[in-house]
Amino acid sequence: MTTNRRRHRWLTSGVALLAVSTMLAGCGNDSPASADPAGTAVPALDPANPVTVKVINTSTAFNVALAKDYGFFRKYGLDIQESQLANGTQVLAALQGGSGEIGYADLYAGINAKAQGFDIKLVANNNTNAEEFPILVKADGPIKSPADLAGRSIALPPVPQHTVNLRGFLKSNGVDPNAVKYTIVQSQSAAPQALAGGSVDAFFGQWIQAYSNEGQPGAYDFRVLGDPDSSKWSNLKATTAAFWVTGDWLKDPKNQAVAYAFDKALHASYVWFKTLKPEQLQPILLRYQKTDLQKITGNDPKKVHNLLTNTQTGPFDFDATQSWYQLGLEYAPDKIQKGVDLRQLVYGSALQPAPELIQPPENPS
DSSP states (O other): OOGGGGTTSTTSSOOOOOOOOGGGSSOGGGSOOEEOTTOOEEOOOOTTSOEEEEEEEETTOOHHHHHHHTTHHHHTTEEEEEEEESSHHHHHHHHHHTSOSEEEEEHHHHHHHHHTTOOEEEEEEEEOOOSBOOEEEETTSSOOSGGGGTTOEEEEOSSHHHHHHHHHHHHHTTOOGGGSEEEEOSOGGGHHHHHHHTSOSEEEOOHHHHHHTSSOTTSOOEEEOSOOBGGGTSOTTSOOEEEEEEHHHHTSHHHHHHHHHHHHHHHHHHHHHHTOOHHHHHHHHHHHHOOOHHHHHTTOHHHHHHHSOOBOOSOOOHHHHHHHHHHHHHHOTTTSOOOOOGGGTBOGGGGOOOOOOOOOSOOOO
């Protein structure tokens, strides 16, 4: 897999990164055993004899590759073999088909899969909502305020969470969500051209699209509309995407240990990543996403923060995530299945405390 295929996961809309727990204070053979939901001890893996695990990520993601390259997975006894698919629905189907062991998908995709009879478990919460979402319009166009969106068309991807967030944005900005036209685009990368060409009047975008088309030479001239603060409609403690496994896979005690180690290693990498300053992020984002942070943001702290995914490291929050589930049922009832009990969906590995900060065990060349 080339680094070009890892573009724009941690650059989709916002990142808050992470912290670690006493459960992880000692790694490898010195790590204390964890406990699964039934109270059975789950032993730590041996870093000297790492377990090979097939992980399926979504295309453009680089979080797993980063944690692998910097040695976090190996420190916790894992040898990750990563592949990528286009979206979470495909990832979950691949897990059921046996072509992967752990896979990334958004919460609504997991809920829908469970409601349709798939036996899956959430083993590591990954991220919550972005703190802000940009709705982009032409800088010199007729739309001056959110109220001007009434009767207009807005482009957005087909994933349900985008519908939920767009409707949340509209309502919080005083616009009836039913007063606009929703135009589905299969890829957000096609939205800027659609807006520039007049096919749509606005689009639900990514911050990298906003900053890349904001006074940049040779770029489109767009601007952000209204108040993008997602805390006005969503609980930012909710998990909106995670890593999943099948119930059959979890029956093996060895795999239960893998689930705990995966959650620890992933979250430990996030804790470290959050401490990095713009000048430290610059070479990482160039390597994994071909993104020139200095050029796009000028190292403006707010812009840098918006470009990074709002990653989680602490335990899965049931109440907050239930509110996100309910918001989905309210704003996208035709896209999200009801009747799924989150407490039956989450495995004990996702309930571990946030880890303490550790430095990368390895430094890739």
